Amino acid sequence: MTVTESVLSAAASATRRRHALLLVALSTGLAVVCVVAVGIGPVAIAPSTVADVVLGRLGLADTAGTGAADDSIVWLIRVPRVVLGVAVGAALALAGVVVQALVRNPLADPYLLGISSGASVGAAASILFGVGGGVLALTGSAFAGALLAIVLVLSVARIGGRLIVSRLVFAGIAVGFALTALTNFLVFASESREGARAVMFWTLGSLAQSRWESVPLAVVAVLAATAVFVGWSRRLDALAIGDDTALALGTDPVRFRSAAVVLVSLLVAVAVSVSGLIGFVGLVVPHIARRLVGAGHRIVLPVSALLGALLLVCADVLARTAFAPRELPLGILTALIGTPLLIALVRRSLTR
Known part of the structure; x- marks a missing residue:
């Protein structure tokens, strides 16, 4: 040597x-x-x-020394909420990392491709019009909406059978606006005031309705997606450089991008179904992770998942204590935190 x-x-x-x-x-x-x-x-x-x-x-x-009240508060109310905060934060951060690699845009997140808006339509329809019941029905409806959104986006972004990344971004923005309008129309068209209030609060993002029955699906989805994405880390590295590089290394960019987008859609649908719409986590966290460990996706993905989980758990604590006994919706808080960071990122990209 x-x-x-x-x-x-x-x-x-x-x-x-x-x-x-x-x-x-x-x-x-x-x-x-x-x-x-x-x-x-x-x-x-x-x-x-x-x-x-x-x-x-x-x-x-042995739990002999703990009181029944403490046991119920901790195990039945707060632990599922914190666990879901970990799962949702990790899911949104992972989705942000992958979307930024797929579209080669450092300011991208699941909202950019209309995925979150599509999941919102499906979940809102389930809440307002009773499309089944339970966590699985809500998640399934959100996933169907997310898939509908991404099918529309991919259809608009294709030219001659080839996916054009620049058009993918604009198609996602357009479809996202349309689906957000559709969600608002569903609220308007619903005759249920309770359902309309529930959807409006849910679109602001919250973990207040966390229950144990929501935990298994969210945790399994995050663990499975992390394993798959880390296994795809070399392909994501190549695709982040360019489609020609991916082809040279044996990866069909069109097929891989389509498969990755479907998995991201499922992951975002699970997150949206249990927490509503929470923005900026998938946008900001990947940038923090890359500053800590570089651009390699094999390490960026797990670091982003942990950072996203940390951020959302801390944000949730602040959301439920800052204005107690009232609770600030998580989506508002993450937007207040994320907007200055987004401005800083935009300024930095423009000065390069």
Whole structure:
């Protein structure tokens, strides 16, 4: 091995160790934040009590010392909310990373392609007109809406059977506006005032209705999508450079982009069905992750998922405590946080 090869190997090993330490630090920080977040609320609960309740419910500790009230508050109300916050934050961040690679636009997120707007139409129809019942029905309706949106976007963006990335962005914006208008029309057309209020609050984004029955689907969807996207990391790296590079490395950009968009649609549909519309997470978090670890998707994806989970759990705590006993919708809070960051990103891109 030459001196140059030794130096490069040592640098690569140091980078891998730094990335591993960062993942461990983020995972540990997320666990600590989750325990603290569960304890915060109208009834404050000590982190030690939270840990006792959770470990006891998992059969790993004795819960004799915890009261029935604390047990119910922690396990039935706050833990599912925090777990869903982790899942939704990770899902939106992952979707943002992948969408930015697919369209080669650093200011892209699921809203740009109309995916979130399509999921919103499906979920609103389910809430207002009773298309089935339960979490699976709501998620299925959101997924159908998201797929409808992306089919429309892909149809508009194709020229001669080839997907044009620049047209994909404009098609997504146009379809997104149309579907947002359709959601508002469904609210207008509904005769149910309760349903209309529920949809309007839901479109602002909230974890207030979190229940355990929503948790398994969201967690499984995020874990499965993370595994698939990390497995596709080399293809995403190539596609982020350009379609010609992807072709040279053996990836059909049209087929791969279509498959990735379908998976992103499913992931966003699951997130939207349990939390409503929450913006800016998928836009801002990938930029933070790339500043920490570079542009390689194999590490950017898990780092983004952890950062997205951290951001949303912290934002949810702030949303439910800042104006207590009233709760600020999460979508409003993330917009207030994300808008200055978006302005900074735009200014930075224009000055390059």
